[in-house]
Amino acid sequence: MRRSRPTLVKEEKGVLPLTPDRYKKVLFVPIEADQGVAYSVRAGACEIIRTKLVEEGFDVDTFKAKNFFEGEVDKTSDYIGVYDMILYVANLSTKSNQTSVRIEWAQPMGANCPHYLASIPTVFVSIENPYHLIDIPRVKTFINTYNSSDNVLDAVVEKLLGRSTFKGQSPVDAFCGKWDTRL
Numbered sequence: 237m238r239r240s241r242p243t244l245v246k247e248e249k250g251v252l253p254l255t256p257d258r259y260k261k262v263l264f265v266p267i268e269a270d271q272g273v274a275y276s277v278r279a280g281a282c283e284i285i286r287t288k289l290v291e292e293g294f295d296v297d298t299f300k301a302k303n304f305f306e307g308e309v310d311k312t313s314d315y316i317g318v319y320d321m322i323l324y325v326a327n328l329s330t331k332s333n334q335t336s337v338r339i340e341w342a343q344p345m346g347a348n349c350p351h352y353l354a355s356i357p358t359v360f361v362s363i364e365n366p367y368h369l370i371d372i373p374r375v376k377t378f379i380n381t382y383n384s385s386d387n388v389l390d391a392v393v394e395k396l397l398g399r400s401t402f403k404g405q406s407p408v409d410a411f412c413g414k415w416d417t418r419l
Contacts, residue, residue: 242391242392243379243380243402244404247376251321252377253396253398254294254397255397259294260294260295261294261319261321263315263356265323267324267339278384284389285392288393312352315355321356323359325363328365328368350372353376359375359377360378361380363384364381366406369410
């Protein structure tokens, strides 16, 4: 069986590599499922990536949804001019009895939804599921890793930092057959 490598599915020119000089202040948005029963998602994979970024010298804040009332949202100024980049990391896996896994954005009203794609450089890494681009089609830099082994998590961080190039080829249609995921 051929080993899957992290794949750069699509890239906004000039965003990669990520370096603390260019993107000192990072908003980290983990999207992670609870640990399954003896299989499925490796709990803590998002945190492993966040920790590696901190060790590399990035100043990383983890997104936390606020307890708003319906219709209230964060101010744009809470993000634009405060963060140099946003890194989403999704760790949601399919299972034998759940063959489709979609991102469920945080409450209230999709608080962690990518609101600032046009204003703040944004990168999305999908750890376990290569089909998340369907839920975030407007993101311009999207990476699939296919699994959460230590080797793969190390490799994706090395590639994000520009120490290694993306050579993997997607074994699936990560664009999910949709035209808007290619934009």
